[in-house]
Amino acid sequence: MKNQYISRYFLLLTCCLIIIKSTVSAQNNILVFQSDFGLKDAAVSAMKGVAMGVSPDLKLYDVTHEIPAYNIWEASYRLVQTAPYWPAGTVFVSVVDPGVGTSRKSVVLLTKSGHYFVTPDNGTLTLVAEQLGIQEVREIDEVNNRRKNSNESYTFHGRDVYAFTGARLASKAMTFDKVGPKLPEKVVTIPYQKAAFGNGKVKGGIPILDIQYGNVWTNIDKEVFNKLGFKVGDDIKVSIQNNQKNVYEGVVKYVNTFGDVKEGEDVGYFNSLLFFSLGINMGSFSEKYKVYSGGEWSIELSK
Structure with missing residues (x-):
């Protein structure tokens, strides 16, 4: 009888942990954008339009679009400066991508804090990976996870791949496992002097x-x-x-x-x-x- 109660206890504990984990990592319909595009033209608006095309129920916000052009390091810092203040399940789309259209990977990082980051794996994830921890990394399947009829566009992955993928994640139109193949739990990092x-x-x-x-x-x-x-x-x-x-x-x-x-x-x-x-x-x-x-x-x- 005692062993039966112990087994039931551990079964209940396991179920609770699964529920807690799924709650922490569940998408919450919030999509937050960051880029080095500035606001002088329509690039940011185009990304948000793609997101709303996926789901008009999304809540769209911004970190900043004034990252200095090509400054991957500053993109990395602004994410870690901001993300901890957002609820678990929030999806961030960060596009500072001087290597757009090249062989650098497009990924989604799920941190141990339960936040998602959709971005090129070019150093942008340096600080969130370090400070929030890596739960899982997946490479975006750009055949299936990109805006319809955008296959011939090579220079605006922020609109065609990242905003589209981020919106599908945030709106729960897609589960995390459908992003693409699972990668090792590491990302490209930028070296710096630690305290x-x-x-x-x-x-x-x-x-x-x-x-x-x-x-x-x-x-x-x-x-x-x-x-x-x-x-x-x-x-x-x-x-x-x-x-x-x-x-x-x-x-x-x-x-x-x-x-x-x-x-x-x-x-x-x-x-x-x-x-x-x-x-x-x-x-x-x-x-x-x-x-x-x-x-x-x-x-x-x-x-």
Whole structure:
């Protein structure tokens, strides 16, 4: 009798786990677009039109369409900056695709967080794969999963393949297993300097700029930063490199917010994502010191 109850318990537990997993990964009718197309022409509208043609019940949103042209790294960052705030089951279509029409793979990544990413496998998935985890990767079958009568189009896969596939997934017109063949659980990645402490210094990368204001955002979180023992009000020595060539050497004051110093003064602070950042009160750190972002940029902090 005891063994019977134990068997029933484990059967119930297994069923619950299956239900939880299916709930987490189920599509939710939300489709979110990102591209480097800009909004000067009809490219974004065309992608959304294709999606609505699949299902007028879809809810369409945007991350941004102002990724700098061909900047795969920034596309990768904007996805990981945004996706965690969207519910599980959301489908993202990201099209920054300088290799459009070539042999690079078109894929859909399902992360362990339950989000779907439809994109060329060209480095765009670097950060979401790392931070949200890889549940499964499938290559898009471009014979079956593309807009009707688009076989002779080679330069707008965002419209013909990715928007179409993303819409079918988000609307549940297609299950994930119908995307195409399953691939190994890995994606193309872009190398970058990860945050680390050693020899009395903290090293990190500069993944992105706070574009509107010219602030420089690093990937150094508080846990790593605090190993230096800094307190608010201390001065921090900062060294910034591009491809290992020094671009900036200076000292900034560690503050909570910009108004803690005089206008025009350099500051070090933690941004809204709680990563160490550099700025100028009422000014642009990036513009003043010619510091930008990407996998080739790195930073060192020390006392």
